[in-house]
Amino acid sequence: MTAPALDVLRALHAHTRASGLPPPAALIGDWWDADAVIAPSVDLRPGFAPPDDPDLYWFGYLGFPVRAADSSLPPVVGGLTDEVLILRDGRWHHESVHGSACAPWIERALSEPAHTAEHGWTAKWTAPERGPHLAAIDRCLEAIRAGEVYQACVCTRFTGTVEGDPLEFFATITGTTLPAKSAYLHGDWGTVTSFSPETFLRRTGNLVSSSPIKGTVPADAVPESLSASAKDVAENVMIVDLVRNDLGRLAVTGTVRVADLLSVVPAPGVWHLVSRVEAIVDPAVGTNELLRATFPPASVTGTPKIRAAELLAGWESSPRGVYCGAIGMAGPGHALDLNVAIRTVTMTPDGTAGLGVGGGITIDSDPAREWQECLDKAASIVEATGTTGH
Numbered sequence: 001m002t003a004p005a006l007d008v009l010r011a012l013h014a015h016t017r018a019s020g021l022p023p024p025a026a027l028i029g030d031w032w033d034a035d036a037v038i039a040p041s042v043d044l045r046p047g048f049a050p051p052d053d054p055d056l057y058w059f060g061y062l063g064f065p066v067r068a069a070d071s072s073l074p075p076v077v078g079g080l081t082d083e084v085l086i087l088r089d090g091r092w093h094h095e096s097v098h099g100s101a102c103a104p105w106i107e108r109a110l111s112e113p114a115h116t117a118e119h120g121w122t123a124k125w126t127a128p129e130r131g132p133h134l135a136a137i138d139r140c141l142e143a144i145r146a147g148e149v150y151q152a153c154v155c156t157r158f159t160g161t162v163e164g165d166p167l168e169f170f171a172t173i174t175g176t177t178l179p180a181k182s183a184y185l186h187g188d189w190g191t192v193t194s195f196s197p198e199t200f201l202r203r204t205g206n207l208v209s210s211s212p213i214k215g216t217v218p219a220d221a222v223p224e225s226l227s228a229s230a231k232d233v234a235e236n237v238m239i240v241d242l243v244r245n246d247l248g249r250l251a252v253t254g255t256v257r258v259a260d261l262l263s264v265v266p267a268p269g270v271w272h273l274v275s276r277v278e279a280i281v282d283p284a285v286g287t288n289e290l291l292r293a294t295f296p297p298a299s300v301t302g303t304p305k306i307r308a309a310e311l312l313a314g315w316e317s318s319p320r321g322v323y324c325g326a327i328g329m330a331g332p333g334h335a336l337d338l339n340v341a342i343r344t345v346t347m348t349p350d351g352t353a354g355l356g357v358g359g360g361i362t363i364d365s366d367p368a369r370e371w372q373e374c375l376d377k378a379a380s381i382v383e384a385t386g387t388t389g390h
Contacts, residue, residue, distance in 0.1 A: 005036035007113030025059040036087040044187040046074035050330040052286035056080040058330040064320040071321030121164030121386035128156040136315040152302030155358025166191040177268035181339035194344040197267035203336040212299040215273030231364040242298040251279035268380035300324040323356030
């Protein structure tokens with residue numbers, strides 16, 4: 001029987017901690033055409049962005065670039081590793097760039113996964129103030145009426161503390177909510193636990209795709225209400241056009257296409273409208289050139305992107321940090337898979353935690369409903385409870 005990804009991660013985590021090795025990093029869900037990609041041990045360091053065409057595997061995050069210096073965690077963190085474990089088609093595979101054999105301690109993690117948590121966790125959360133967020137939405141609506149932007153993603157932040165093992169915090173929520181693009185990164189600088197449903201960029205060979213999410217209703221709503229909502233449909237289509245424009249900067253002429261438009265997809269606590277845009281890029285286009293054309297993600301910024309980012313810096317009371325940036329991996333052959341860092345909890349070494357939430361504002365937005373959408377998006381995380389063992 002194949003060992004579950006979270007139990008393998010627990011075993012790797014226990015060994016690296018006991019041996020003084022750098023911790024593992026994990027991507028669990030829909031990653032790299034697999035169900036999980038885990039770096040058994042990787043030294044993640046501040047300031048290490050993905051190389052243009054890495055010879056090794058890069059894991060890390062890129063923080064949202066607005067007010068980045070004010071974030072509680074470094075704006076960029078990353079590291080390189082020679083080897084990864086990949087869960088694909090129900091089987092674990094060990095892959096090494098240099099053809100190295102799987103170390104015995106890694107083999108043990110696959111054959112003797114840790115089914116029992118060594119440590120539990122507790123979390124306490126404080127919701128953001130309603131008034132300032134509604135005021136930010138009102139300022140956004142004024143900018144839309146003035147013609148400065150057509151749409152913008154206005155965000156706020158839950159604050160709190162997480163005590164105990166950050167990995168178990170990640171494992172509990174991932175195991176119960178099954179996010180499409182969850183990620184765990186840890187180092188001396190802090191911890192990032194992401195439970196994202198959204199793909200920012202995926203590149204395989206010369207094919208690049210992005211799957212923006214815009215449009216949300218709570219899980220207990222009728223899913224069809226999303227596709228019937230003129231506001232949500234318009235919001236999604238505006239962001240699809242922005243993604244088409246971003247990818248079109250580098251795409252081979254005539255290859256940008258909308259492969260999927262306005263699909264209703266479940267996510268923890270909510271339903272989303274999701275589309276997918278694809279493009280072919282020249283083999284000479286490197287990862288950094290691709291990121292310069294597309295980052296930050298369109299769905300969490302606005303249209304037009306540059307002006308929206310400028311305005312958001314004044315509307316929002318705190319910097320986003322990792323939230324609304326991108327988390328994932330890059331590899332040889334221009335391989336790239338990044339999520340949009342939403343539903344993402346950051347933790348400083350002392351356990352101080354943050355959880356950003358927000359939503360896209362259009363001329364039809366109702367501020368009270370937008371506030372409720374923020375609460376709905378956060379619910380699966382802030383209402384989760386830890387355990388002291390299984």
